[in-house]
Amino acid sequence: MIEVKALSKQFGAQMAVDNLSFRVERGQFCMLVGTSGCGKSTTLRMINRLIEPSRGQILINEQDVTRLPPEQLRRRIGYVIQGVGLFPHRSIHQNIATVPRLLGWKKADIDARVTELLTLFKLDATTFADKYPHQLSGGEQQRVGVARALAARPELLLMDEPFGALDPLTREHLQDELLRVQQLLGITIIMVTHDLEEAVKMADVIAVMDKGELLQLDSPEALLRHPREGFVQSLVGGLDRSLRLLAIKQVSQVMTPLQQPSASPAPTIAADANLRDAMALLIWEGADCLRVVDAAGKHLGQVTMPDLLQQGART
Numbered sequence: 555m556i557e558v559k560a561l562s563k564q565f566g567a568q569m570a571v572d573n574l575s576f577r578v579e580r581g582q583f584c585m586l587v588g589t590s591g592c593g594k595s596t597t598l599r600m601i602n603r604l605i606e607p608s609r610g611q612i613l614i615n616e617q618d619v620t621r622l623p624p625e626q627l628r629r630r631i632g633y634v635i636q637g638v639g640l641f642p643h644r645s646i647h648q649n650i651a652t653v654p655r656l657l658g659w660k661k662a663d664i665d666a667r668v669t670e671l672l673t674l675f676k677l678d679a680t681t682f683a684d685k686y687p688h689q690l691s692g693g694e695q696q697r698v699g700v701a702r703a704l705a706a707r708p709e710l711l712l713m714d715e716p717f718g719a720l721d722p723l724t725r726e727h728l729q730d731e732l733l734r735v736q737q738l739l740g741i742t743i744i745m746v747t748h749d750l751e752e753a754v755k756m757a758d759v760i761a762v763m764d765k766g767e768l769l770q771l772d773s774p775e776a777l778l779r780h781p782r783e784g785f786v787q788s789l790v791g792g793l794d795r796s797l798r799l800l801a802i803k804q805v806s807q808v809m810t811p812l813q814q815p816s817a818s819p820a821p822t823i824a825a826d827a828n829l830r831d832a833m834a835l836l837i838w839e840g841a842d843c844l845r846v847v848d849a850a851g852k853h854l855g856q857v858t859m860p861d862l863l864q865q866g867a868r869t
């Protein structure tokens with residue numbers, strides 16, 4: 555869906571991005587990770603032409619967008635940055651309506667879209683539409699920032715450390731929201747983060763960059779199990795690699811049929827919990843088996859300590 559070919563950006567003598575090539579399919583969530591200054595933001599900003607590439611091509615649906623007028627291109631691409639960048643003197647409604655208005659949508663369509671997006675992000679439309687950004691919490695502002703970026707149904711959403719300034723709980727909550735919305739809308743996302751945890755949790759593919767170059771592009775599991783020697787290995791290869799592997803799978807993916815109930819009933823865990831949480835619960839409860847339940851509390855199966863040890867092991 556989006557393909558970057560031999561993309562480079564030179565600032566004076568410095569190669570901020572050096573001969574970068576990668577492809578992200580429609581509906582995929584791609585994370586760009588790497589240390590500070592490795593060229594992640596520059597890459598993102600070349601895709602929506604806030605920065606002009608020195609060399610290379612960017613194809614969206616096979617069309618070379620480096621030849622399109624930047625304003626026209628940016629209306630097809632949503633962009634969310636850390637700290638949101640909402641217009642302070644415009645209401646939440648006006649903020650979200652920005653691009654649809656530029657595109658000349660009818661008022662009724664704009665109103666309906668604003669309400670739809672606020673509802674999607676669990677913000678009550680009657681309460682929030684007429685508020686101003688300073689009347690919202692950081693987490694609410696960030697949700698509005700994402701809603702605004704999605705307003706005109708862009709084919710691609712670019713996000714530059716969108717949750718970087720939030721406290722850990724709000725951050726986790728918004729990560730879950732974004733994943734839910736992404737799955738619902740099937741939108742393609744490229745997001746920059748310096749947080750490997752966030753990348754592993756959310757991405758279909760992770761692109762690891764260092765000094766302007768792409769070192770590895772892989773699924774979270776492949777990256778954790780087979781990191782390229784050198785920088786990628788030092789980035790992902792800590793002792794907690796096994797726990798990160800557990801964090802990317804859901805309990806429902808590894809559960810087995812429930813055995814006969816034992817004398818002391820096993821603790822329960824939700825089918826959509828991840829395996830790291832299951833491991834934590836087993837340790838905390840001093841148990842060796844958990845019963846897996848759905849949202850209604852119905853028993854679906856079980857996971858055991860040996861199942862989890864196997865999933866987190868080097869293979």
Ligand SMILES: Nc1ncnc2c1ncn2[C@@H]1O[C@H](COP(=O)(O)OP(=O)(O)OP(=O)(O)O)[C@@H](O)[C@H]1O
Nearest residue numbers: 565569570588589590591592593594595596597748
């Ligand atoms: N407008 C500019 N003029 C000159 N150099 C720049 C400019 N923008 C970025 N750079 C340099 O290019 C390199 C890559 O910057 P970039 O912002 O893309 O890195 P990053 O990986 O996003 O870093 P961070 O995680 O700290 O945001 C850095 O060395 C930076 O100093």
